Amino acid sequence: MLVLEAKLKGKAEQYVSIDDAIRTALFCRNKALRYWMDNKKVNGYDLNKHMAVLAKEFNFAKKLGSQARQSGSERAWSSISRFYDSCKKKVSGKKGFPKFKKRGNSVEYKQAGWKLSEDRKYLTLTDGFKIGRLKLVGSRDLNFYQIEQIKRVRLVRRADGYYAQFCIDVDRREELEPIRKTIGLDVGLNHFYTDSNGQTVENPRYLRKSERKLKKLQRKVSKRKKGSANRRKANKRLARKHLQVSRQRKDFVVKTARCVVRSNDLIAYEDLQVRNMGKNHKLAKSISDANWSMFRQWVEYFGKVFGKVTIAVPPHYTSQNCSTCGTLVKKTLSTRTHICKCGCGLDRDLNAALNILAIGLKNTVGHTEISTPLDESDLCQVDASLSGKLSR
Numbered sequence: 001m002l003v004l005e006a007k008l009k010g011k012a013e014q015y016v017s018i019d020d021a022i023r024t025a026l027f028c029r030n031k032a033l034r035y036w037m038d039n040k041k042v043n044g045y046d047l048n049k050h051m052a053v054l055a056k057e058f059n060f061a062k063k064l065g066s067q068a069r070q071s072g073s074e075r076a077w078s079s080i081s082r083f084y085d086s087c088k089k090k091v092s093g094k095k096g097f098p099k100f101k102k103r104g105n106s107v108e109y110k111q112a113g114w115k116l117s118e119d120r121k122y123l124t125l126t127d128g129f130k131i132g133r134l135k136l137v138g139s140r141d142l143n144f145y146q147i148e149q150i151k152r153v154r155l156v157r158r159a160d161g162y163y164a165q166f167c168i169d170v171d172r173r174e175e176l177e178p179i180r181k182t183i184g185l186d187v188g189l190n191h192f193y194t195d196s197n198g199q200t201v202e203n204p205r206y207l208r209k210s211e212r213k214l215k216k217l218q219r220k221v222s223k224r225k226k227g228s229a230n231r232r233k234a235n236k237r238l239a240r241k242h243l244q245v246s247r248q249r250k251d252f253v254v255k256t257a258r259c260v261v262r263s264n265d266l267i268a269y270e271d272l273q274v275r276n277m278g279k280n281h282k283l284a285k286s287i288s289d290a291n292w293s294m295f296r297q298w299v300e301y302f303g304k305v306f307g308k309v310t311i312a313v314p315p316h317y318t319s320q321n322c323s324t325c326g327t328l329v330k331k332t333l334s335t336r337t338h339i340c341k342c343g344c345g346l347d348r349d350l351n352a353a354l355n356i357l358a359i360g361l362k363n364t365v366g367h368t369e370i371s372t373p374l375d376e377s378d379l380c381q382v383d384a385s386l387s388g389k390l391s392r
Helices: 014-036 044-057 059-063 066-088 206-225 229-262 284-290 291-303 348-362 376-381
Strands: 002-009 106-109 114-116 124-127 131-139 150-158 163-168 182-185 193-195 200-202 266-270 309-313 337-339 346-347
Touching: 014 044, 014 059, 014 066, 014 106, 014 131, 014 150, 044 059, 044 066, 059 206, 066 106, 163 346, 182 348, 206 229, 206 284, 229 291, 266 291, 266 348, 291 309, 309 348, 346 348
Parallel strands: 182 266, 266 309
Antiparallel strands: 002 131, 002 163, 106 150, 114 124, 124 131, 150 163, 182 193, 193 200, 337 346
């Protein structure tokens, strides 16, 4: 699945109509969730049928196309399915029981309710909200793909405007000559990662660098009167800054993951439970800022694109065991050098990277398969960074 993104240019009343469509899609999603709570034996097909009942009960829901309403119910069923899977797998802690959402930021159309102009530079929404014709601003040309290949169109509201995302049914694969190189990666906070060759990549710490500006903008929001126009403006400025930080993180992660995968035939990395690690209140912000989970997802994604092997190995004792003789050498987090009785003296992270690579080479048969770096709420962001960033 290839996803191309373009910024939408239109009139103020069109943006208001898009907001109405987004609210309606969220309404359908919450109604589907309520229907499941009241009838626990229903399935995804039953939720889709319930959308037709909503259209008869609520006139504003009827304005949204039938397929767009079903997209809302599919989002609800996606969260329900994740909850069921967590229960079956007996995941420790909270299982993620589906919750109602107060705010939405997107509405998704399948193959009805929209139309592209002949030159593919304008998008027309044809449902009951009468959004009309919107200009697509971007650098990628949709003329390379057939209309039948566009399976979904999503309208997304962000802090800096409105965007259209086109999900195109294309099997993206690129053939590369084998390099005959393997690498083990140990992610950390001092360095973003240290590889088994002794090379390191610095941690950019985008949130830390922007923290002073974010605090200043947050104070301005707090000083403004609730409900006032000045508070809304201050909130928009704060949201745009947060959006900038998130884009910086993603841009760094995508480029780094792509470089790592293209430069090696086998990539081994730790199967970290980042969510659990974030419970450490002293390190939670730094761990979140490092974005290890997204990095792993993109490494796996590019592994499939370029036909490379990606392996997630258990992280247990990779920092404690000696990479030369295998002896257990206990260390605290503050101990940054690995020194063993066998004479091995290495940087702690380099020792871990060597252990990760050694374990990965032993487990090449059962290596981790690709999982796209998206879930249902984030489906249409797969290649926005790599595809020229149409929205810039």
